[in-house]
Every structure is written in structure tokens, then in C-alpha cells.
Amino acid sequence: xxxxxxxxxxxxxxxxxxxxxxxxxxxxxxxxxxxxxxxxxxxxxxxxxxxxxxxxxxxxxxxxxxxxxxxxxxxxxxxxxxxxxxxxxxxxxxxxxxxxxxxxxxxxxxxxxxxxxxxxxxxxxxxxxxxxxxxxxxxxxxxxxxxxxxxxxxxxxxxxxxxxxxxxxxxxxxxxxxxxxxxxxxxxxxxxxxxxxxxxxxxxxxxxxxxxxxxxxxx
Amino acid sequence: xxxxxxxxxxxxxxxxxxxxxxxxxxxxxxxxxxxxxxxxxxxxxxxxxxxxxxxxxxxxxxxxxxxxxxxxxxxxxxxxxxxxxxxxxxxxxxxxxxxxxxxxxxxxxxxxxxxxxxxxxxxxxxxxxxxxxxxxxxxxxxxxxxxxxxxxxxxxxxxxxxxxxxxxxxxxxxxxxxxxxxxxxxxxxxxxxxxxxxxxxxxxxxxxxxxxxxxxxxx
DNA sequence: AGCTGTGAATATGTTCACAGCG
DNA sequence: CGCTGTGAACATATTCACAGCT
Numbered sequence: 001x002x003x004x005x006x007x008x009x010x011x012x013x014x015x016x017x018x019x020x021x022x023x024x025x026x027x028x029x030x031x032x033x034x035x036x037x038x039x040x041x042x043x044x045x046x047x048x049x050x051x052x053x054x055x056x057x058x059x060x061x062x063x064x065x066x067x068x069x070x071x072x073x074x075x076x077x078x079x080x081x082x083x084x085x086x087x088x089x090x091x092x093x094x095x096x097x098x099x100x101x102x103x104x105x106x107x108x109x110x111x112x113x114x115x116x117x118x119x120x121x122x123x124x125x126x127x128x129x130x131x132x133x134x135x136x137x138x139x140x141x142x143x144x145x146x147x148x149x150x151x152x153x154x155x156x157x158x159x160x161x162x163x164x165x166x167x168x169x170x171x172x173x174x175x176x177x178x179x180x181x182x183x184x185x186x187x188x189x190x191x192x193x194x195x196x197x198x199x200x201x202x203x204x205x206x207x208x209x210x211x212x213x214x215x216x217x218x219x
Numbered sequence: 220x221x222x223x224x225x226x227x228x229x230x231x232x233x234x235x236x237x238x239x240x241x242x243x244x245x246x247x248x249x250x251x252x253x254x255x256x257x258x259x260x261x262x263x264x265x266x267x268x269x270x271x272x273x274x275x276x277x278x279x280x281x282x283x284x285x286x287x288x289x290x291x292x293x294x295x296x297x298x299x300x301x302x303x304x305x306x307x308x309x310x311x312x313x314x315x316x317x318x319x320x321x322x323x324x325x326x327x328x329x330x331x332x333x334x335x336x337x338x339x340x341x342x343x344x345x346x347x348x349x350x351x352x353x354x355x356x357x358x359x360x361x362x363x364x365x366x367x368x369x370x371x372x373x374x375x376x377x378x379x380x381x382x383x384x385x386x387x388x389x390x391x392x393x394x395x396x397x398x399x400x401x402x403x404x405x406x407x408x409x410x411x412x413x414x415x416x417x418x419x420x421x422x423x424x425x426x427x428x429x430x431x432x433x434x435x436x437x438x
Numbered sequence: 439a440g441c442t443g444t445g446a447a448t449a450t451g452t453t454c455a456c457a458g459c460g
Numbered sequence: 461c462g463c464t465g466t467g468a469a470c471a472t473a474t475t476c477a478c479a480g481c482t
Contacts (some may be wrong), residue, residue, distance in 0.1 A: 003304060009473070013424050017417040021399060025376075035441065038446095045293075048475055063442045064482040080420045081427030088419075095321045099314035105399060105416045108297045111423075118304035138342075149295045149426055150419070157244075173429065174422035175416075180324060190425040192418045197324045199411045200238040200369070201299045204330075205232050206409040207368055208300030210392065210446055228451070254463065266463095267453055274465050282459045282464045 012053050013080070018043040019050065028069040035066040041085040085110045087146045089172065091163050092154035093118035093126075093133050096178055100152060101128055111150070115142040119159065137165070143170035150174045157181040164191075231272045232299070237262040238269065239295040247288040256284040280380060304329045306365045308391065310382050311373035312337035312345075312352050315397055320347055330369070334361040338378065354384070362389035369393045376400040383410075 022042035026034065034042075036050040043050070054060055055065070057079050061067045088106070090097055090113045100106070101113050118124060118209050119136045126133045134142060143151070149168040153160050153175060160179030167175060174190045177183055183191050245253065253261075256270040262269070273279055273286070276298050280286045296302050296391035307325070309316055309332045318323070320332050337343060338355045345352045353361060362370070370386040372379050372394060379398030388396060393409045396402055402410050 010421065011473075014417055016424075017414070018401070020420075021416075022401070025400070037441085042401060046475075048477095049473095051442060052444080052474080059443070061442050062482070063480070064440045066441065079424070081423040082420065084262075086419075086423060092291055095318035100316040100415070103316045103415060106419065109416055109420065111419045137317045150422055156377045157426075172428050176418055176422060181244075182237070182241070183262060188421055188429070191431075192422055194413065194415070194418060195236070196239075196319070196322060196328075196413070198233055199330055199395055199413060200305075200325065200330045201301065201328065202229065202232050203369055203395060203409055203411055204300040204305060205235075205298070207393050210407065210409075230451075256463085265453075266456095268451095270464060271452080271466080278465070280464050283462045284460070285463065 002118055012056065015043065015045060015049070015053050016076055016080060018045075019053070020073060020080065023069055023073045023076070026069055031069065033062075033066040033068050034072075036061070037049060039067070082110055085112060086150050086151045087112055087114045087148045088152060089114070089139070089143050089145075089146070089148040089167065090116045090152045090154065091118075091136070091139070091167070092152075093120070093123045093128075093179075097154035098128070100154060101131075113152070114146045114148065117142065119155075136166075138167050139163075140170040143167060143172060148172060150176070152176045152178070154178045227275050229289065231275065234262065234268070234272050235295055235299060237264075238272070239292060239299065239301075242288055242295070246286055250288065252281075252285040252287050253291075255280070258286070259438050301329055304331060306331055306333045306359070306367045307371060308333070308362050308365070308367045308386065309335045309368045309371045309407060310337075310355070310358070310386070311371075311397075312339070312342045312347075313373060316371075316373035317347070319373060320350075332371070333365045333367065336361065338374075355385075358382075358385050359389040362386060362391060367391060369395070371395045371397070373397045376402045 008048065016130050019039055022039060036047040040047045040050045056069050058075065060072050060075050088111050089099060093116050101116065108112065116131055116133045117129060117136050117139050118127045118133050122136050123133050149172055151172040153163055155163060157179045161183060164175060164183045164185055168185055173188065177191055180195060180197060185191060230245055241258060243369055255266040257267045259266045279291050279294050307330050309320060312335050319335065320335065325332065335347060335350055336355050336358050337352055341377045342352050343354050370391040372382055374382060376398045379396065379400050380402060383394060383402045383404055387404055387408050392407065396410055396412045399414060399416060404410060
């Protein structure tokens with residue numbers, strides 16, 4: 001069933017995800033095949049890059065024709081591991097946790113938040129669309145019961161390291177971390193940080209650079 | 220006042236942001252200087268990388284001693300363009316928009332959401348902590364009135380391109396995009412995408428790779 | 439002719455290793 | 461002696477360019 005998995009860079013994987021999204025946005029009745037050039041345009045990269053990325057996993061295209069949309073979608077889902085359901089444990093029922101719980105695109109891709117915990121006793125016991133918010137003490141049991149291998153941390157920086165360790169101890173191997181702190185975990189655990197402040201700061205830097213080129217220094 | 224800005228890679232800038240965060244987490248009474256090694260540890264990179272990154276912008280350290288925490292913080296804020304206030308327009312008052320509006324770390328760094336618009340008439344007119352949600356039609360006027368150069372898109376993919384163009388037409392030069400779609404804008408506009416599904420898919424891929432190495436293919 | 443798949447060429451980013459200052 | 465700053469060595473990623481199938 002599953003594709004062989006050669007060593008491949010993180011940026012390639014991220015682009016595969018963009019290709020999948022682009023393909024899903026295509027009407028495969030009207031456009032049953034795409035060229036690498038078209039796919040590149042949709043995903044914001046170059047045609048050569050598209051071909052290189054895809055060719056690492058197989059020969060999915062036809063010369064002279066391009067790639068068939070529906071089969072390529074399936075190849076990408078297979079490569080990315082999306083041909084299954086991924087139960088996810090959410091730590092933190094604040095604003096961000098709530099937004100993620102409601103985020104429709106997660107469930108579409110098979111990422112299903114099956115348990116929510118929060119340290120605030122006032123929140124514990126509430127129900128979100130059938131999922132009861134539980135105490136952080138219940139975390140180890142919950143992770144094991146729902147066999148979650150993925151966790152999302154949407155809590156303050158101060159609590160994040162301890163919560164991450166609890167997740168890992170209970171069997172989680174991949175964490176999406178919204179807490180603004182560097183997590184230190186075993187090398188078998190994969191952590192992806194979402195750092196919103198960093199994103200804004202990168203914009204700030206870019207804008208500052210642009211204006212200084214145009215208008216000089218004088219304060 | 221401001222530091223010279225040589226051409227520098229995006230990954231360097233992102234690490235500068237991590238260094239700043241790490242420095243802010245230090246007690247500069249107890250630890251008035253840091254070595255590149257220590258800073259690397261805190262930020263999750265290597266000592267050589269820290270030195271290379273910083274040396275692109277100046278010689279901030281003292282040989283034999285390390286970097287003084289408080290001055291280095293200021294250098295980084297200066298480089299990143301954080302020695303000022305950045306008014307920000309938020310497009311989209313849904314779950315994610317709401318979470319971002321409340322996000323405390325933005326304001327701490329000078330990113331202040333000064334206007335919110337939504338296309339849903341039911342939301343228009345509500346007040347969030349003193350900021351009134353306005354109609355999307357008001358967007359151009361709002362951007363100009365508050366002189367916002369930064370915008371955040373927290374709306375569905377279908378509306379994102381049009382909203383982005385409206386922002387840019389009104390003077391926005393940097394966009395943080397949460398909509399799951401590739402924006403096509405003039406090259407003078409900087410777009411940073413936050414793609415939550417992609418982050419989960421990258422985890423999914425990593426976990427799939429790890430288990431297949433350990434346990435073979437069968438069913 | 440059109441478009442993929444891919445080695446070779448190039449560009450970019452990271453690590454090494456050490457000279458040189460404090 | 462410790463630690464930065466940095467050129468040189470290395471590793472990685474992207475682009476080029478074209479052979480080879482359809």
C-alpha cells in the first residue's frame with residue numbers, strides 16, 4: 001500500500017502539501033491533467049522544483065502530457081500519510097485551542113481532535129461539540145485510550161515543557177507547538193513550532209529593509 | 220539610529236527572532252552575558268550559527284566574555300524593526316481572527332491590531348475590547364486612516380485573494396496569511412503564510428517515516 | 439512538438455577550525 | 461585561557477538543460 005520513503009528534505013515535504021492543496025483546488029473534470037509548470041504556478045514555486053520533488057517518490061507523470069490530477073492527489077496523500085485517521089490530543093482550551101478545535105481543515109485531512117485538556121478547573125467539564133474538556137492530570141490516560149500519536153500544545157510558555165513531556169511519556173511522537181518556547185525532547189519526537197510573533201517580526205524586518213532602501217536613514 | 224541592513228537569508232531572520240525570545244527569557248541580573256553556545260542551546264541551533272547570524276549585523280560580542288544580554292536584545296529589536304509600533308489591520312473576525320486579536324504577545328512586540336473587518340453583517344458593529352468590527356467595504360478607508368502597513372488575513376480561502384488585493388491597494392506591504400491559498404501579489408508585497416494543515420501533514424509524514432523504518436510494510 | 443525525469447552546474451546555507459582580541 | 465568573528469570547507473537545495481518517452 002504505502003510508498004517507499006527515501007530521505008527527503010523538510011522543504012520538499014512542505015511543498016508536497018502545497019501541491020496537494022493546489023490539486024484539490026482544481027476541477028479535475030475540466031482539467032484532468034496538470035503540467036509541472038501549472039502546478040508550480042498554483043503552488044508558488046518553479047516547474048523544475050515540482051518535477052524534482054515528485055520524482056523523489058516515483059514517476060507519476062506522462063511525458064508530453066503532464067500529471068493526472070486525481071491519481072497524483074492519491075500519491076501525495078499516500079506519501080504524506082493521509083490515507084488514515086490521526087487522532088490528536090489538544091492541550092489548552094484557550095482562544096487558540098478553541099480556534100484549532102473548530103478548524104474545519106484538520107478533520108478534512110484526517111486530523112481529529114479527540115480529547116482536550118486544560119489546567120483551568122473552570123474549563124474542565126465543559127463540552128465542545130461532544131468532547132468534554134478534562135483535567136491535565138487525565139492526560140496520560142487520555143493519550144493512551146485514544147491511541148493518539150499527535151498532540152497540539154496551545155498553552156502558555158511556562159507550562160509547555162512539562163505538558164510536552166507528559167504527552168511524550170504517554171506515547172505521542174509528534175507535536176504542533178504554539179507555545180513560544182523551545183521544547184527539549186528526545187530526538188525521536190518531532191516538534192513543529194508555530195511562532196506567530198516570529199512571523200510578524202519577519203514581516204517587520206522585510207518592511208524595514210524595503211523602506212530604508214527607498215528613503216535613506218534620516219530619523 | 221537604525222542598523223545597516225545587508226542582504227540576509229530568511230532563515231537567519233527567523234533565528235534572530237528566536238534569539239530575542241531566548242534573551243527575554245533570561246534573568247539578566249543573574250546572567251548578564253551569554254555565550255554563543257548558551258544562546259544556541261536556548262534557541263535550538265548551533266554556536267557557530269549564532270555567531271554567524273549575529274556577525275552579519277555587527278560585532279556585538281566581547282571575545283572571552285560573550286554577549287551582554289540587554290544590549291544584544293536592543294540590537295535585535297533594532298534589526299528586526301521592533302523599536303516602533305506597528306498598526307495592524309485584521310481581516311476576518313472568526314475563531315482564528317478572535318484568537319489573534321486577543322493574542323498577548325503581538326501587542327508586547329508592538330504589533331497592535333487597530334482595526335477589524337468582517338464580511339458577515341451579523342458581526343459588523345460588535346465591539347472587541349474597544350475596537351469596532353467594520354464591514355469589508357470600509358477596509359480601504361480604515362487602512363489609510365490608521366496608516367497600517369501590516370495586515371492579517373484570517374478568512375476563508377475563497378475570499379483571500381480579493382481581500383489581499385484590497386489591503387495592498389490601500390497601502391499594506393506585509394501580510395500574514397492564514398487562508399489556505401497561495402496569494403498572487405506584486406513582488407513588493409511580503410506574504411508570510413501560516414498553514415496549519417501543512418504543519419500537521421509534515422508531522423504525519425515524519426511519523427509515517429519513523430514507523431516504517433521500525434516495523435516494515437505489512438497491512 | 440510537448441512535457442517529464444534527471445544528471446550536472448550553480449547557488450545557498452551550515453559547519454569547521456582557527457586567528458585574534460579581551 | 462575563553463570566546464568571538466570569519467574565511468575556507470563542506471553540505472544541501474535549487475536551477476539548468478537536455479535526453480527520452482508519448
